[in-house]
Amino acid sequence: MAGSRRAGIVNMAQGSENPNLISLDGLRRALRDRLHLLSPQVLRAAIFVLENPARVAFSSVRGLADEAGVNPATIVRLAKIAGFETFKPFRDVFREAVGSNEVHYGERAAALLGPTNAAEPDLAIRIGETAIGNIGTLFQPETRQTIRDAARALVGARRIFVAGFRSSYALAYYFAYAGRMAFPGIRLAQASGLPISDELAEMETGDALFIVTFSPYSQEALKATELARTLGVTVVIVSDSFTAPVTRGAGHVIEVPMAGPQYLPSLVAGTAACEALLAEMVQIAGDPAITAIEAFEKRVRAVGSYTE
Structure with a gap:
């Protein structure tokens, strides 16, 4: 069962020569259509990602794992299932969409209310770091x-x-x-x-x-x-x-x-x-x-x- 599950989802970004170029909308659809193939922990992470795209854009692996209630390895596994070698290009799809109209103002505002933890920089620091990066x-x-x-x-x-x-x-x-x-x-x-x-x-x-x-x-x-x-x-x-x-x-x-x-x-x-x-x-x-x-x-x- 585990082998068939892996075979069914590892090429989620198939159809694009570079999976890193997939849009957020395409990535979310691909995840949604394959939820029934995911293991319980990866499923939990995928549901959180689908429902909170703005939080994904500016979270670390550990921070996102804590919010989703899974371990960091599960987040990395989800990124690989989606067709990305590491978490960073997976997150970049969400980060790019945050700068466009794929993620709407309400979703962005809701992300500000997410739980915080000691491993994550506070909101002001994240805003400052992003501004400097821009x-x-x-x-x-x-x-x-x-x-x-x-x-x-x-x-x-x-x-x-x-x-x-x-x-x-x-x-x-x-x-x-x-x-x-x-x-x-x-x-x-x-x-x-x-x-x-x-x-x-x-x-x-x-x-x-x-x-x-x-x-x-x-x-x-x-x-x-x-x-x-x-x-x-x-x-x-x-x-x-x-x-x-x-x-x-x-x-x-x-x-x-x-x-x-x-x-x-x-x-x-x-x-x-x-x-x-x-x-x-x-x-x-x-x-x-x-x-x-x-x-x-x-x-x-x-x-x-x-x-x-």
Whole structure:
């Protein structure tokens, strides 16, 4: 019986040359369809994994085993049954999905309430470690070049329209506020109170659209990039995926990792990308940008905006 059970499940990821490329949805379906073949302890672990995908994404083998009520060897066994050589690539499927819409906000929030133990870092430490990892992933050589190229495109634009929706608005607002100190032609599209379509309809050839968006992607972001393409406007996007629907036809896409144990995607790496982009823009623009920043600071100090 044990031999037939093993033969029936060891190739769970069959159909993909690399089982590590299997999606979370595919992995969960494969596990669900083979539950009746699993031994009691592996079954217990599999049920926990199916019901708590967000917890899997940021747990160690021991931490996940403690939560599932099994021993660590059972978790490793489950990963191997799923077609992975070790636990890490198995967990990576869940971690990648946490940064997309495969794991929804409610599931992510529920994961915050899971039991803790001495072997697991506390939640704040996990959030910090993940944020640091995201920043390290962002600032790879190829990404740095992408940021420089995007900066050149924005500096060369006549006007820069900035947009972000829902939680992405925070990054768009920061970019527009900090950017206007050096580049007065930056406009936050939602600032005037006009419908976004009315504001962006003012874009012309020679302008640029800077937009922040990540999964699940808003309809407004998609419409904004489509309008920009129609008008022949340069598009620079900060997003969590090169293949997001909004990136089609974009001139520059800065891909930022947004994984994290919190219930919304992490904005830390996105903020760092905006900061790096603005710094590159100032460096490229040179003295005129520095002069503009100095003049801005003098104005706000003159009207008593700061407390000394």
